[in-house]
Amino acid sequence: MSNKQDALDYHSKGRKGKIEVITTKPCATSRDLSLAYSPGVAEPCLEIEKNPNDAYKYTAKGNLVAVVSNGTAVLGLGDIGALAGKPVMEGKGVLFKSFADVDVFDIELDTKDSDELIRTVKLLEPTFGGINLEDIKGPECFYIEEELQKIMSIPVFHDDQHGTAIISAAGMLNALEIIGKKVEEAKIVVNGAGAAGIACANLAITMGIDKNNVILCDTKGVIYKGRTAGMNEYKERLAAETDARTLEDAMVDADIFFGVSAKGALTPEMLKTMAKDPIVFAMANPDPEITPPDAKAVREDVIIGTGRSDYNNQVNNVLCFPFLFRGALDTHASAINDEMKLACVKALAELAKEDVPDSVRKAYAGEEIKFGREYLIPKPFDPRVLLHVAPAVAQAAMDSGVARRPIEDMDKYRERLEAMQGRSKEIMRTLINKAKAAPKRVVFPEGEEEKVLRACQVLVDEGIAKPVLLGNEEEIRARIKFLNLDLDDIDIIDPMNSTKRAEYIDAFFEMRQRKGATRAEAKRLIKKNRNYYGAMMVHRGDGDALLSGVDHHYPETIRPALEIIGKKEGLSKVHGAYMMVTKKNVTFFADTTVTIEPTAEELAETAILTAEKATHFEIEPRVAMLSFSNFGSALHPLTLKVKRATALVNEWAPDLVVDGEMQANVALDPDLMEKQYPFSKLKGNANVFVFPDLQSGNISYKLLNKLGGAESVGPILMGMKKPVHVLQRGDDVADIVNMAAVAVVDAQEAQA
Structure with a gap:
């Protein structure tokens, strides 16, 4: 619990209070100003005059809620007045924005006259898409809400x-x-x-x-x-x-x-x-x-x-009001009725029965969270509440006839809500939809791992992949039952007694007998090392992709795949990349995991493979070959290597937008690029960054992740004959699902 001074410092230090207004359109040039204000602003004004509903199209009304209070029943403090209650109303705005991306103006009204308050709020109707009444004492609050609901054509909701x-x-x-x-x-x-x-x-x-x-x-x-x-x-x-x-x-x-x-x-x-x-x-x-x-x-x-x-x-009321209003605003609902409230109740009750994401467990110190007497209600920081409650409320608004803008495609609406939670979710949803179009068999050698099993539930429920678990079937079934998962139909293979074991042993021995492997070693590896068995499944066509590493070191996973599946013909080696996602940008960093000191030829391969991977995510690649110099400004073996690699990429992939060698800031600065290097193919808007060595790439992606707040998706292994991806020990269920989707799309393209 925080002390008094902590709370006062939180509200007073830096910019005062907890909220600010920011612009959503540029206002940096005279042209911007003419569009934002006079004379351009007249055009939407005239359109709204002709059709009042166009206010939802041309203004922020459709995403704006008023939090209205007269301060007569503030938290447990009682009647402290409208002004003293303002920090609470600002806090309400923070919760609306943080949990459901709903904008708020807090309105503190200095009156205890219910009719005066009603008249004032009614006059605010043109500004807002909804009204959240807050901290108004009873029984006046009942009368105020009922009267406003009668006379207003936007939702009015008393959260208390x-x-x-x-x-x-x-x-x-x-x-x-x-x-x-x-x-x-x-x-x-x-x-x-x-x-x-x-x-x-x-x-x-x-x-x-x-x-x-x-x-x-x-x-x-x-x-x-x-x-x-x-x-x-x-x-x-x-x-x-x-x-x-x-x-x-x-x-x-x-x-x-x-x-x-x-x-x-x-x-x-x-x-x-x-x-x-x-x-x-x-x-x-x-x-x-x-x-x-x-x-x-x-x-x-x-x-x-x-x-x-x-x-x-x-x-905790935060489980309700942001998401209830989200669904109401998105349907331009004229009211929040009983049907919408009931939909909210049922959505929350059902969500509590579903498997809890690792992100929620981490927020609660890793405690066991499972439906039962100690877990009846979703946790306040569960990101899935938005995705369950808002669509349920929106559907209820449509079914009950108060929605003025019905949602035509509920699946696309859920995807839009998911995108509100971060660009990585938006980008990954694109790939997941590709995976769902033709799910493939993904082999998981760590079949008894809890995170793997919980990820498999998501993969099965969403139709992303067809998981194949390796391990002792009795143990895995018992684990599934303990975790209360519905995976009765999932494929489980025990390498210890598999009918394919002898076939795989023979194939491995034939493949590796001139590379030091004996038959006894082949038997031991295929029988007891599930990474070898899983790699052989993919190699022989009994699986489409391999995903492992939650409980193994990186080399333990990649070595069997390299020995059995191997790299694609014509490549010098395999390469690794990460997708880095910030609020504004999606970029790719390579090589971050495999090639320690690449040659120019290997750097060129990395660039081409990473650019191809970017297209999987429907991102048009623009490749920067990074160095500590710009276009020959420093002559050194390291810069000359990057320069040669750039030339090779231009030779091998002439249609690819690529340039180098260049410093990272130049690759991201359009004005500097135009001023200093107007000849460059890149215009300061690179989104694929090829580092001169693994050391710099690995350091950079981890710094961006920790200091820059970027979300990372990976490691993405590139250049294998068949899809293999390596999980990390710290990966949670969402990470495993994401990498499975990457593996499925890789398999789709490999089989095309």
């Missing part, structure tokens, strides 16, 4: 109500499934009758819980039919026919407890009286109604969630 309700409802569905109880039979007690509590109770009823099995409590006790003290019309709608008068009375035989009240409101004694396998969501912040350790000390069978990040099953 519905966000908490949606996340807790998703967790409730999964908890009920785990304990084997039907929704309609469950009894629920909601403690706290403010915005969140009433919304939780209403959504639980919408989810199927019998209204007669819902008891709402506030500081005065049970809200029952006939009660007059502390009532309002919103509490009255949920008043129960019950003899219970206190929270303690209500908890007897209850299946579910939702707490949005205060620290310690649920006592251990109350918990003891709940039904078997009680479900407790103690969501008071920062201190829950009962802590998980205290609850588990009383009931071992309790399933518990809180609003805190230091306990499992965190009910």
Whole structure:
């Protein structure tokens, strides 16, 4: 937990606050200015005057949300006023942008008059694509939201109500499934009758819980039919026919407890009286109604969630509002209705049952995260939430008739969402789509490895590849079952008892007998070294590509492939490259992994092979042959080698855009290139960088990865007769999936 000074420093140091406005179009020349403002800006104005919906086409309205508050119920701080609440509203903007690429203006209104607030927000409608009401106290918040929904034609959503309700409802569905109880039979007690509590109770009823099995409590006790003290019309709608008068009375035989009240409101004694396998969501912040350790000390069978990040099953609104608005904005929805909220609930509940990416595990110190009592709700930093919730919400908007711009191709929409998460995902999706067009058999010698198995689930589910696992079938099947994967139909081959083993031994001995291999060694390698067996499978056509290295050193994987499959005819050796992805650029670095001190001929091969690989990713290659000199400015054996390599590339691949020798900054600086070297084929926009030796290439890609924040895809092995790629020990499931897609596309081209 951070201390007070940490929080103050975070907000005050450097540029004040947490947000800024940036431009999305150039404004560097007089022409840019004439288009951005006068006179060019008149044209879109006139188009919008003719057709108001064109505002979504020519302005940022369609991706802009107002976070509106009057500061009357800010977090756990209460009524601190609109201005004091501004840091929270800025924070909301940060979350919208970070998680779903939704732009936000925070609007703090200095009024407690509900009608004045309603009128003000209504007047803002031309500016925004949606309204997120925030930190407005109840019961005024109910009235404000209901009235705005009546008079506005853009979505209005009070997150304090519905966000908490949606996340807790998703967790409730999964908890009920785990304990084997039907929704309609469950009894629920909601403690706290403010915005969140009433919304939780209403959504639980919408989810199927019998209204007669819902008891709402506030500081005065049970809200029952006939009660007059502390009532309002919103509490009255949920008043129960019950003899219970206190929270303690209500908890007897209850299946579910939702707490949005205060620290310690649920006592251990109350918990003891709940039904078997009680479900407790103690969501008071920062201190829950009962802590998980205290609850588990009383009931071992309790399933518990809180609003805190230091306990499992965190009910965090960030799982909802960015993605709900993303789907609403992308369909130009006129409202956020119950159907869209339910779609959000179900999408979150289903996502929690899927295998969790390594990126999420790493964010939570590598802890085991698996659907069950301790994992009912996706983690807040799970990048898949955007890809599951936004499309579900968009589909619900279309199905319920509030979408004014239906999404015609949901698969392409998901790809667009994926691209929001980084250029590497966008680029890899291009390759994955190619792989899916004709999936190939990818052999995994490390068949029992958890990451490999989890990657295979993705490959099978998405139809990217046909995995073949090597190893003991009984052990692999047991591992699949333990990981709760659906890989019953996957091919598993045990080299120890394979029917092809003798054939492979004979073939290997014939291939290597004049290179020092004995029959006994051939038998040992094929039988006990799965990298050799896998390479032989690909060599003999029983597999299309080989992928290994998660639990082996680089040479252990590449040596068998070189001995059995070998390099392509006409090449001096194989080469390695990495695709480096930043927010603005996609580039290729080579050789970064194989050739330590290349000759000019080997450098030329590297350049041509890497350029060919770039085309696989639908990138037009522009090759810079790097050195410490520019076009003869320094005469040295190292620079002369690069100069000769450039000449060879021009000779062997005359249509390829390539130049050198040149320094790296020149290769990336159009103005410098034009001013100093106007004769160059490159115009300062290189995207394939061929380094003069492995040392410089390896250092450069790792520096760019760590200091420049670039994502790397690789190593990509080039020049083999058949596709072989080497994984790294630190690779996660996504890396393995990416490299499998690369291998499949290589196999497609090899068989074309």
